[in-house]
Amino acid sequence: MSQGSVILKLVSLPISIILICLGIMTILGGHITPGGGFQGGAMIASGIILSILVYGIGNSPLELSHTYIEVLESVGALGFVIFGLIGLFVGGFFLYNVGADLLNVVPQSIQSVLHYPDVTNAGIIPYLNIFVGLKVFVGLSSIVIAFAGFKKLTEEGE
Amino acid sequence: MLSLGPIIFGLILGLLIGSQLKLNVRDTHFTLGAFIIILIAGIIVAWQSGNFPFYTDLPLSTAFLSALIGIFVGKLIFARSK
Numbered sequence: 001m002s003q004g005s006v007i008l009k010l011v012s013l014p015i016s017i018i019l020i021c022l023g024i025m026t027i028l029g030g031h032i033t034p035g036g037g038f039q040g041g042a043m044i045a046s047g048i049i050l051s052i053l054v055y056g057i058g059n060s061p062l063e064l065s066h067t068y069i070e071v072l073e074s075v076g077a078l079g080f081v082i083f084g085l086i087g088l089f090v091g092g093f094f095l096y097n098v099g100a101d102l103l104n105v106v107p108q109s110i111q112s113v114l115h116y117p118d119v120t121n122a123g124i125i126p127y128l129n130i131f132v133g134l135k136v137f138v139g140l141s142s143i144v145i146a147f148a149g150f151k152k153l154t155e156e157g158e
Numbered sequence: 159m160l161s162l163g164p165i166i167f168g169l170i171l172g173l174l175i176g177s178q179l180k181l182n183v184r185d186t187h188f189t190l191g192a193f194i195i196i197l198i199a200g201i202i203v204a205w206q207s208g209n210f211p212f213y214t215d216l217p218l219s220t221a222f223l224s225a226l227i228g229i230f231v232g233k234l235i236f237a238r239s240k
Contacts, residue, residue: 009186014196017229018203024171024225028164029211044175061180061188068178118161119213130167134174 012054013061019047027133031122037132044133045140057148064145069138076135083124083131086114099123161213164221172228177236179229193230200226 023043030036051062087096090106098106099114100123116126181188200223207219 006186013186013188014192014199017196017226018200020175020229021172021200021203021222021225024168024175025164025207025210025219025221027171028167028221033211061182062175062178063180064178072174116163117166118163119159126163126167130171133171 008054012050016047016051016062019050020044023047023133023137027129028126030129030133031116031125032120037129038136040129041133041136042140044137045144048137048141049144052144052148057145057152064138064141069142069145072134072138073142076131076133076138079131080128080135083128086110087124095128097123097125099125099127160215161220164211164213165224168221168224169228169231172225172230173232173236176229176232179233179237181233197226197230 020043023040023046025040026035026043027037027040030040048062048064052060055061057063084095087098088094090096090098090110091101091103092105096103098110099116100121101111114124114127116122116124118126201218204218204220204222204226207222209215209217210219210221213220
């Protein structure tokens with residue numbers, strides 16, 4: 001599975017780290033710039049995939065464990081639903097933006113807790129981006145990890 | 159005023175991903191110098207990205223830089239060798 005070139009192995013980890021940082025930057029700018037959770041998560045996953053393709057599945061420096069994938073996938077989905085339910089119970093609508101509170105129905109204490117700390121009045125949108133980003137990042141990575149694992153198993157079986 | 163959102167959450171996401179970084183690769187050897195080079199390259203990328211996403215507090219991308227620092231800190235604190 002892994003490529004033999006030493007140069008490839010030397011440059012791919014730094015490129016993976018830079019790709020991951022660009023993905024995180026895209027996630028965190030998703031509420032005011034093009035991009036967001038899905039795109040940023042896919043960029044982070046591309047960093048992981050590059051590392052797995054170059055170093056191989058058992059030898060990659062960026063290899064996600066089963067528990068890690070399971071926990072992040074669950075946190076991503078649960079976080080999104082929990083923020084939706086907070087909006088439902090506090091504001092009256094599912095996924096109501098309690099941080100921005102356009103209808104002035106949310107108590108000030110809850111609004112200040114869930115307000116994203118930046119100059120824009122984005123409310124809970126950045127948090128939703130982060131949850132979607134986590135879910136997409138581990139989802140896409142786990143697909144490639146599974147494919148690489150299947151290929152390795154097939155090669156070992158032959 | 160410095161926007162804390164991208165700094166805090168960039169650091170958290172970087173810590174999450176950096177905790178999975180293991181450097182016991184068979185064929186290559188990444189030393190401390192390699193990570194200093196990656197940090198310098200990252201600072202240049204953050205500088206060239208400008209004040210993304212449109213916060214005018216600093217002339218570089220705080221989300222990118224905090225993610226990079228988070229990855230390194232996560233590697234140092236949480237990552238275990240294989």
